[in-house]
Amino acid sequence: MTTPPERLQSPEGKSRLIKHFEQSSxxxxxxxxxxxxETDNSDMWDRGKPSPALIDLLEQRADILSPIAANGQRKKILVPGCGKGYxxxxxxxxxxxxxxxxxxxxxxxxxEEYAQKELQAPQAYNFGYxxxxxxxxxxxxxxxGDFFHSDCTKGEKFDVIYDYTFLCALHPNMRAQWASRMADLVFSGGLLRSVIQAHHGPCKACTGICWLRVVMESSIPPKQKQQVGTGSFERKWYIKPERSYESGQGTDMLSIYARK
Incomplete structure (x- = not known):
């Protein structure tokens, strides 16, 4: 069971997560x-189940996101900041x-412990319709490993990257580095897929619909965009999902970028 948002607030009105990172460089x-x-505080971000919006996209829109490539090979997808692995x-x-x-x-x-148990007897929340x-x-x-260190993925590229609040968890000064690393990790023609949340991340890096658009289109100075590879992505879909986590129901958006 996840912790209700109100229990994650400090007496000053700031979330425990924001206060934690305000104290760190x-x-x-x-x-x-x-x-x-290590201190068992994953309840600050843990949702307790996989993304309903992502499940519905997989099951209802195979034209957008299919697990099998045109050559018949299974696609490989990366989930940075994967948490407990849902x-x-x-x-x-x-x-x-x-x-x-x-x-x-x-x-x-x-x-790994969660995956071992869940794959043996998958719970109903893994599927929609x-x-x-x-x-x-x-x-x-x-x-x-560290997402920003190229050796952590051993030079491997992916067909799809799923980013759910990973960018929101980064300091704003790391946005350009995030964009460059994403461009390095996705095959040409691959997808960068996200759920955009209408709330602040731990570092108040992004809010609402600016979540990915800020990074890809406007937050990086024009002279720097070519250097960090933001021009490598083009937004293909921007969809309001029928289902999402309870805290984002009615406000979350799906945004999908294609690697040029």
Missing amino acids: IENHNAAWDNLW DVVMLALHGFDAVGLEISAKGVSTA AWANKFERGSVSFIQ
């Missing part, structure tokens, strides 16, 4: 995330070879 953010895992497992259950990335060793071990045995399962794996 950008250079220490990795350690700050690791500390939250979306990673759900994506594998829908046919993708899914890779979760977490900065924390404890986070990875937690996700489709039956569980409709899809041929893909693989599940997890990486412990």
Whole structure:
């Protein structure tokens, strides 16, 4: 069970997550995330289940996001900041070879434990309108490392990257670096897919519909855009999902960018 948002507020009205990172420099953010895992504070962001909006997209819009490429090969999808692995497992259950990335060793071990149990007996929340045995399962794996270090993925590229609040968890000064790294990790023709949330992230980096658009189109100076590769993506779809997490129902948006 996830913790209600009101219980995550400090007496000053700031979320516990924001207050935690206000006390850390950008250079220490990795350690700050690791500390939250080690002190069992993942309730600050844990949703307790995979994204309903992502499930519906997979099951209803295969024309947008299919687990099988045109050549018949299974697509590989990366989930940076994967948390306890809910979306990673759900994506594998829908046919993708899914890779979760977490900065924390404890986070990875937690996700691996969840995946081992969930793949044996998937819960109903992994599916929307489709039956569980409709899809041929893909693989599940997890990486412990820093998203911004190229050696953490060993030079591997992905057909799709799913970013749910990962950008929102970064300091605004890291947006350009995020955009460049995303461009490096996605194959030409691949997709960068996100759920845009209408609320502040831990560092108040992004709000509402500006979530990805700010990064890709306006927040980086024009002279710097070519250097960081933001011109490598083109937004293809911007959709208001019928279902989302309870806290974002009616306000969350789906945004999908294609790698040129």
